[in-house]
């Protein structure tokens with residue numbers, strides 16, 4: 001099938017190459033000429049596993065990049081809108097990009113199209129797209145609007161797309177849901193997983209992903225409710241971790257005990273420095289705002305946000321209580337991305353924490369395996385902030401080392417080397433990557449989240 005994907009961000013670009021991988025012909029449209037030129041010329045733009053190899057396979061053949069939405073509209077049967085829906089000052093999602101795309105499609109349409117909303121949007125957006133089409137003079141029979149939310153995570157986006165837990169298709173017409181069914185058929189029939197070079201993941205020919213047909217409004221709510229629920233799970237375990245600290249219990253044991261209950265499940269129960277990224281903070285705020293507009297009291301979501309903000313402040317207090325005073329302290333920071341496996345720093349707790357610690361008078365030397373370039377654009381190096389080439393260089397002569405992002409490589413550091421590099425062997429781990437007893441045996445004072453501290457019997461003399 002000929003498909004157009006509008007927007008070449010995380011969702012759009014990944015969807016475009018994955019549709020090609022499923023056998024479709026794809027046009028990826030973006031109004032940013034420099035992005036389109038970069039993609040045509042071999043750039044990947046984002047740090048995402050499997051993306052470089054799939055782009056190499058399909059670039060300028062099964063996936064074409066262009067800026068001309070009118071041409072893409074004329075050529076394609078289905079148009080996926082995957083443009084940004086940033087947070088406005090009131091917490092609502094700003095839907096002006098979605099509206100602009102819908103208006104442009106309306107001006108270019110010459111035959112029946114399915115317009116598929118893939119960006120995360122509030123309930124009623126599909127209805128607004130339909131109205132926009134009609135206001136621009138397009139007859140009702142010439143198009144359908146479908147909600148097909150995406151549940152991919154940054155860092156594992158390609159695998160999440162090709163091996164989804166579920167595919168949600170919110171369509172109010174038989175014709176549109178049949179077309180969407182055909183687009184996803186390579187996955188739902190299990191055919192894709194027979195390919196010898198298929199991207200590996202949890203789905204298989206014997207166990208393909210289910211496709212759930214719903215109304216458009218239900219599909220829109222499924223997306224927001226899923227993200228809000230996951231954020232709630234994280235805030236819940238963060239609040240429990242604080243309780244564990246106060247009671248001298250171990251949140252890891254508590255989370256394991258909770259997660260073994262199949263009704264709760266073990267995932268998204270990792271405490272830390274709070275959730276971040278381009279989705280959870282924005283989507284929780286947008287869902288709360290939708291509820292407010294519909295006259296529903298959903299103040300539970302306000303609590304989720306409050307706990308998340310407090311978790312960061314609590315971490316700064318932890319650094320302070322470990323080091324006594326903060327002014328003039330030299331800190332090594334490992335991690336800038338909002339989570340491991342990505343170079344994305346949008347709403348990253350690590351960035352917030354660095355700003356808070358600098359405001360308290362600390363000087364920071366930071367390292368991240370992928371996000372340093374982006375971080376330096378937001379927080380340029382200066383007298384109080386330097387970027388190091390690896391973890392050990394960051395640790396050189398620091399008063400303490402802070403882990404703020406859960407990169408796998410940070411869980412396997414050369415501890416004796418780190419101990420030597422640091423001025424004082426103190427690690428404050430916001431992601432619980434190490435075992436407190438092991439750290440104590442290695443000569444560290446080790447503070448983490450919701451677990452008893454590890455304290456070395458004998459610390460190195462300096």
Ligand code: UGA
Pocket residue numbers: 120150151152153154155227230234267268269270271272273274275276277278279280338339340
């Ligand atoms: C999230 C959802 O997980 C995806 O299903 C969804 O499609 C996506 O948003 C979206 O709406 O586009 P993502 O933002 O890539 O994906 O990141 P997550 O892996 O969900 O992590 C979000 C934040 O929560 C990170 O800061 C992470 O470190 C934190 N987190 C996650 C925890 O603190 N504890 C956990 O147990 C899990």
